[in-house]
Amino acid sequence: MTITLAIIILTCIISFTSFNRPEQIDKLSFWPYYVQERKQFYRFITSGFVHADYMHLFFNMLTLWFFGRTIESAFVIIFGGKLHFVLLYLLGLVLPDISTYFKYKDTYGYRSIGASGAVSAILFSAILLAPWSKLLVFFIPLPAVIYGVLFLAYSAYMSRRGGDGINHDAHFWGAVLGLVYPLIFRPELGKLFVQQLLSIF
Template identity: 25%
Template sequence: MQTEGINYIRSRTKMNLLMVLINIAVFLIITIMGGDTLDAEQMLSYGAMYPPYVTQKGEYYRLFTCMFLHFGWQHLFYNMLLLWFAGDMLEERSGPVRYLVIYLAGGVAGNVLSFLTGMERQVVSAGASGAVFAVIGALVWLVVKNRGKVEGIDNRGLCMMAVLSLAQGFMDAGVDHMAHLGGFIGGFLLAAVLRTPSAVRRKDR
């Protein structure tokens, strides 16, 4: 059983696994240090996004650092669960470098849209959802580019997941829906600009 678990971890795409582990590690470090990930003021001290701090203090780094912070276990679990599977599919077909660019740049794009549309709101925000939606957006581009014929991807399931996830963001007042939308659009466009191929075979499989 232990060997099977190790082999399963080794079979995952390396860059996506690294992103998942970094997000989990940041959460654990904050928790071990006695931080409260549900406390907005404490999350600000760790780099969460807050429009007034960006506009008034010029702390633009928050548009990046907030991607690796999460409000509680449930928030972390949901984002990492989506990333675990969607990110693996994207990296397997685009390669680690393109995947990383889409994940990071797409995540920042989501945060920028959230910032631009919410500068008047005094709300602390954090989470990898913008980056996760960038990955989903890139996968949707692959499906569109290849006219629905992408090996290993359930096209209808993927599109349905994207639509439902975006819709949930707009219906739930506690979700930063603009970060989701910005990440999705950013990932879709980045995949097109980077000319992400339909498939890149993994060497470890």
């Protein structure tokens, strides 16, 4: 069994058993106020394994299924094992929520759930490795790098605007993590990325 599939199964089990159970979601969600007041740092991790509804879960896990397997295999070749894939996913759960923590640590009513930060990290590592691969966005084929730019711009804009109940900060910083993480350990991937971008000219 791949690590990607194991993560999907675990996430689905925890999410399914949390649907229509607000008290369970409260225990697992990322709740900055409780992280600060009660030192419940485990929420950085557990919030990524629970989702608001079937649609939220479906889109996150579908994206992880398509790109997680690719990155898991690629990281075996690049790094010689699967440890970096696990680290990237876990960091994708934790690091993108740090800015959210500082923004909402004094706001009792704010909570967020979902694996979007980690999934964004996986997706953007895939974009780094294959920028001109095609992604289907609302059934429209779009080069991955173009989608990436639009995604980052949209997430940054919506983060400033707010009001839609979605943690766009996690999307944005998860995406940045996915681009930066492989480059920290293999800087030469940056040169390969640029070469691929210029290959169409």
